[in-house]
Amino acid sequence: MQTSLSVRPMTPDTVWLARGRHTRGSAEDVLRRSLQQRKDSQAIDDFMELPEDEAAPAERVFEARWRAGGDVTVRARLSVRPDAGEGHGQEWMLVAEAEQPWDHAWPSPAGLFWPEGPDTAWDQDAATHLALGEINPLPADDQETRRLLRNTVRGGWHIHVVVHEAMTTDDRGRTPVARWLPPGLRHRVVEHHAAPQQLRGLNWALRGTGVQVPRGGAVVLPGVPAPEGHDAQDFSVRAVFLDGSRPADLVDAVTRFAALPRPLPVDAEDALTALREDWHLLTLQEELERQRGLVAMYAEALEAMTKSRDLYREAAESAHEALAAYQESARTAAAGPRPSDTPAASPLQQLTRTFERFKVKRSAPAAGDEADAAAQRVTSEQ
Structure with missing residues (x-):
């Protein structure tokens, strides 16, 4: 056989x-x-x-x-x-x-x-x-x-x-x-x-x-x-x-x-x-549908990039706040210890917590990944 x-x-x-x-x-x-x-x-x-x-x-x-x-x-x-x-x-x-x-x-x-x-x-x-x-x-x-x-x-x-x-x-x-x-x-x-x-x-x-x-x-x-x-x-x-x-x-x-x-x-x-x-011989209706599809993908890519931009701007603001808090804590620590019943968080802990909050926000929407994927789809269709 x-x-x-x-x-x-x-x-x-x-x-x-x-x-x-x-x-x-x-x-x-x-x-x-x-x-x-x-x-x-x-x-x-x-x-x-x-x-x-x-x-x-x-x-x-x-x-x-x-x-x-x-x-x-x-x-x-x-x-x-x-x-x-x-x-x-x-x-x-x-x-x-x-x-x-x-x-x-x-x-x-x-x-x-x-x-x-x-x-x-x-x-x-x-x-x-x-x-x-x-x-x-x-x-x-x-x-x-x-x-x-x-x-x-x-x-x-x-x-x-x-x-x-x-x-x-x-x-x-x-x-x-x-x-x-x-x-x-x-x-x-x-x-x-x-x-x-x-x-x-x-x-x-x-x-x-x-x-x-x-x-x-x-x-x-x-x-x-x-x-x-x-x-x-x-x-x-x-x-x-x-x-x-x-x-x-x-x-x-x-x-x-x-x-x-x-x-x-x-x-x-x-x-x-x-x-x-890789078909090229399109009718007018097929060409219209193809252009509509491209417009939809461009809109999706733009939306994803906008979300990514907003997320990174929020991350920058959070980083500035964390840095300011760290600098303030460093100055306070240099001036000497203050009596307190509850120990204050160290400057490094404050900065770490700030970035942990950003990490949670970043992983939830995954906007950067969405932007990259949408951009790749648009590029492949052109």
Whole structure:
């Protein structure tokens, strides 16, 4: 059974994730043109390209927002950076979040950022460099197949499906399963096909994953770690008819697998945090609410600083009184002892008592701490 070396937080059911690779030309230029076309056609409400970050000058970030299902607001963030491993091409990461649990019948966020069409260069899996939503034949060598499938289950960004062709297919059998999936899943699936003679080597390569491919059937790979509630038998299809008809059982298996609770993919946590906490594409109403929040925090900080000022002024006055009492007591002591039934408090005791009274007052309101905390909140919001 596959296990994870570390426990990752779960993917919220409101979130849609994808990661890929753009293989030629400037991804930024493609995104600018595509997003403008989507805005002109009212497929999205608005978009913006964030200013270059001095800390990461090679990374470009785009934000977009739209309404799905009629009135559900979706916010999405796509970042593009050079492919560090290849020296050419660019990797992209896309995180989208809706106000309600994600419905795979909604449009694919990747399809709204990137242009659709046969001559696109963005729909490639970043880990394996295989096409998203298309058929990818497995390597002829069993060792290469094993290495490929081992890499596919790492990271957790995409759903990998392996299909065994029981016999050589014609053009009708070359229809990818993604064509039959809901729109929200079409850019999240990598489909692998094994030739008729590869079944034995394929199942040898899958040893240790907990799944096997039936002859002429298919299986959804569980990934590492496997989703909660995953049972290999539930996502294994005994027969897939590659005749151009809708593979209903396979579509059902992929759709059910996509609905399982899954850990956040590798590197997705930071991207989701950036989407939620560093969002720039605000509506007028959101900007107004943000400014009102800042005004409230400024008022809170001012009130806390005023309390702190009053407290320190009171402390200074008390210190002056204590010092005057100490000086007076010192002069009296120098003039000689006075007969008395009750011993007078020493000058040092009087000064200590004064500061003890201030200490009690100081600890009760903790105004200085309130001022510091309020000032930090204001600074962080700016």
